[in-house]
Amino acid sequence: LRPIHRLLSCPRTVAAEIKREEQSSGSVETGSEGRTPKKTFSEVQKERREQAQRTVLIHCPNKISVKKFLKYLSQHGPINNHFFYESFGLYAVVEFCQKESVTSLQNGTRTPSMGTEAAIPFRSRVFNLKTKNPSNPTSEQSRVQCSIHAPPSSKKLLELLCYAESIDDQLNTLLKELQLTEENTKLRYLTCSLIEDIAAAYFLDCTVRPFGSSVNSFGKLGCDLDMFLDLDEIGKFSANKTSGNFLMEFQVKNVPSERMATQKILSVIGECLDHFGPGCVGVQKILNARCPLVRFSHQASGFQCDLTTNNRIALKSSELLYIYGALDSRVRALVFSIRCWARAHSLTSSIPGSWITNFSLTMMVIFFLQRRSPPILPTLDSLKTLADAEDKCVIEGHNCTFVRDLNKIKPSGNTETLELLLKEFFEYFGNFAFNKNSINIRQGREQNKPESSPLHIQNPFETSLNISKNVSQSQLQKFVELARESAWILNQEDKDRPSSSRSQPWGLAALLLPSVVNSASLAKRVRKKPASERIKSLLESIKSSGPENATSTNGK
Numbered sequence: 361l362r363p364i365h366r367l368l369s370c371p372r373t374v375a376a377e378i379k380r381e382e383q384s385s386g387s388v389e390t391g392s393e394g395r396t397p398k399k400t401f402s403e404v405q406k407e408r409r410e411q412a413q414r415t416v417l418i419h420c421p422n423k424i425s426v427k428k429f430l431k432y433l434s435q436h437g438p439i440n441n442h443f444f445y446e447s448f449g450l451y452a453v454v455e456f457c458q459k460e461s462v463t464s465l466q467n468g469t470r471t472p473s474m475g476t477e478a479a480i481p482f483r484s485r486v487f488n489l490k491t492k493n494p495s496n497p498t499s500e501q502s503r504v505q506c507s508i509h510a511p512p513s514s515k516k517l518l519e520l521l522c523y524a525e526s527i528d529d530q531l532n533t534l535l536k537e538l539q540l541t542e543e544n545t546k547l548r549y550l551t552c553s554l555i556e557d558i559a560a561a562y563f564l565d566c567t568v569r570p571f572g573s574s575v576n577s578f579g580k581l582g583c584d585l586d587m588f589l590d591l592d593e594i595g596k597f598s599a600n601k602t603s604g605n606f607l608m609e610f611q612v613k614n615v616p617s618e619r620m621a622t623q624k625i626l627s628v629i630g631e632c633l634d635h636f637g638p639g640c641v642g643v644q645k646i647l648n649a650r651c652p653l654v655r656f657s658h659q660a661s662g663f664q665c666d667l668t669t670n671n672r673i674a675l676k677s678s679e680l681l682y683i684y685g686a687l688d689s690r691v692r693a694l695v696f697s698i699r700c701w702a703r704a705h706s707l708t709s710s711i712p713g714s715w716i717t718n719f720s721l722t723m724m725v726i727f728f729l730q731r732r733s734p735p736i737l738p739t740l741d742s743l744k745t746l747a748d749a750e751d752k753c754v755i756e757g758h759n760c761t762f763v764r765d766l767n768k769i770k771p772s773g774n775t776e777t778l779e780l781l782l783k784e785f786f787e788y789f790g791n792f793a794f795n796k797n798s799i800n801i802r803q804g805r806e807q808n809k810p811e812s813s814p815l816h817i818q819n820p821f822e823t824s825l826n827i828s829k830n831v832s833q834s835q836l837q838k839f840v841e842l843a844r845e846s847a848w849i850l851n852q853e854d855k856d857r858p859s860s861s862r863s864q865p866w867g868l869a870a871l872l873l874p875s876v877v878n879s880a881s882l883a884k885r886v887r888k889k890p891a892s893e894r895i896k897s898l899l900e901s902i903k904s905s906g907p908e909n910a911t912s913t914n915g916k
């Protein structure tokens with residue numbers, strides 16, 4: 361826990377602060393507490409998935425007696441866990457101890473009779489709770505305490521960073537404030553499980569798995585929910601039951617290519633979500649993309665969802681990032697800060713385009729940490745060397761083998777501080793030969809660029825692909841200039857800052873303020889001033905332009 365004086369001096373209430381601490385400390389995916397033995401990625405996924413299948417989502421009246429509500433529900437069986445949150449009204453997530461309780465609740469639930477509209481019946485696990493006597497509230501009905509699912513505002517975050525004791529403390533604070541909470545993670549797995557119910561109406565035995573930042577330990581509160589519709593298990597279990605001379609196969613429809621099969625499957629699921637999915641709105645079928653997907657908003661959870669299928673390699677790269685995130689407590693702290701910095705300067709965006717992505721930034725941090733001496737992170741090739749027979753994995757001809765048991769990987773002997781690493785990161789990429797070199801986490805060293813894209817980051821498994829092919833020269837240039845300026849600010853602070861006068865944004869907080877780099881003349885003018893004055897004027901400018909601009913809440 362943080363020192364109490366810091367909690368008290370913060371504008372946030374102590375209760376909210378402690379709640380947030382509790383939420384994050386319980387997370388299976390939290391990797392900031394050092395190297396305690398960790399569960400493998402598939403163990404976490406399996407556990408979370410099973411939890412989600414015993415869980416329901418209930419839209420409640422705004423005021424409710426929690427005690428009576430839980431008592432009412434426990435007639436279907438014991439409850440393991442519950443929490444409330446707000447998203448278009450008050451919602452409760454209720455996890456029963458047994459799956460049968462969900463069926464019992466569904467059996468006692470009716471389909472609403474509409475007035476002029478007609479209901480499309482669907483026995484989902486999303487319910488509406490009605491009170492029989494809404495005009496006569498009892499004294500026990502009160503506002504319930506809700507868990508937080510949005511990141512703190514930029515203003516609050518800057519304030520918290522200013523109260524930190526060191527730059528290392530700032531990076532860890534930022535991580536704690538922005539990382540997914542235990543409740544938010546539960547809600548993500550539950551949402552996948554609810555979508556699975558809809559997909560299973562056609563593809564019985566399918567699985568919908570979360571991937572990307574929801575599970576790779578680099579997710580920020582508010583980030584999108586990437587889902588993978590896994591159809592590979594369908595029909596597999598019967599394969600070993602064959603005996604004698606016969607072999608049974610399902611008669612199926614064939615299409616000319618794997619890609620077309622993916623498009624057809626996603627198209628029909630998109631229709632289902634649009635027409636029958638409770639709370640699934642704004643469904644867009646983006647089927648001509650390199651990786652076809654269905655994008656929609658899940659109103660009850662508030663998540664923006666991207667559903668793909670036939671995307672097993674992306675799940676494997678999520679597992680790889682999960683391992684990198686868990687190996688050393690500095691990794692996530694640095695990645696979160698770099699991502700936040702990039703968002704604050706509009707280097708990343710929620711709109712697709714020629715911007716750098718969070719995924720690319722994460723790869724750059726991993727690569728940088730592989731280049732330290734001694735290395736903080738192992739190369740992917742060395743993780744492959746540590747793999748045993750059970751880890752072997754080849755997907756569509758691509759070798760995706762690496763060791764999955766974290767305990768088999770030797771911790772790094774590198775003891776560099778986060779402050780140093782942050783500064784060195786900016787210096788490293790501020791001077792990187794992007795014009796001729798490619799970033800490659802498989803080998804952990806620069807390689808000649810195989811093609812002419814401004815930024816080349818090799819996809820770790822599909823090695824002929826560049827994950828940052830979309831990035832334009834001007835966006836890369838902006839990244840380089842900002843990196844140089846940030847390195848300069850940190851170096852300058854070392855010289856100028858008396859550690860006692862920290863009333864103005866300093867360290868990481870100063871890096872999140874709007875940049876002056878885009879205006880060369882302004883940059884020159886500003887650089888003549890002492891750093892403290894410059895930061896003061898930057899703070900004034902952020903105040904007048906609205907502090908909410910510094911970071912976004914949509915997680916991209």
Ligand code: CTP
Nearest residue numbers: 572573583584586674677678718719827915916
């Ligand atoms: N992915 C990939 N190649 C890309 C883009 C994405 O392999 N060029 C995979 C990665 O596994 C990535 C996942 O798809 O983690 C989801 O992509 P995206 O949502 O863009 O990135 P996230 O890592 O989820 O980060 P964010 O928080 O920005 O959503």
Ligand code: MG
Nearest residue numbers: 572573584586
């Ligand atoms: Mg994502």
